[in-house]
Amino acid sequence: MNTKTKISIMILMGFLAVTSCGKKETAPADQTETTEPSTEGEAAPVTSTEENVLIIEGNDQMQFNTSELHAVAGKPIKLTLKHVGKIPKEAMGHNLVILQEGTDQSAFALKANDAKATDYIPESEKASVIAHTKLLGGGEEDTIEFTIDKKGSYPFICSFPGHVAMMKGVLIVE
Incomplete structure (x- = not known):
């Protein structure tokens, strides 16, 4: 890792330490999506009543609102990532990358730092x-469509430098 990258990461981490304290982001009151019930203490994943329509949020505290998504094998999946924060993508960009089973997430993230x-x-x-x-800044969203035919557990991460430690989960295809 070159010196410029190290300095950038240190600045980002300092910025995160300062901005992560305080009031958490909340969804607008006029949102009409449904949520699945969750156990107390966990953030409820935002989903739709349609099969294989998934919605996940990333915030300025480097968090996805869920670490687990579910889909049915062999049917098209429509996944929307919403960056509900306010910080621009140059400082707090989020994406969602679904990886093949068995992929080393840390090794992938390390290579992603230079991409x-x-x-x-x-x-x-x-x-x-x-x-x-795509890589999103605060207030942006992106929807992707794809199909996974094989049942399994597929890891997902945010590949923005430094985010994989906190922004990861699993897509369970049944």
């Missing part, structure tokens, strides 16, 4: 990627 030109999706790792959103 700014391709929204932190390394060209050398394209075979490990099932689908991914």
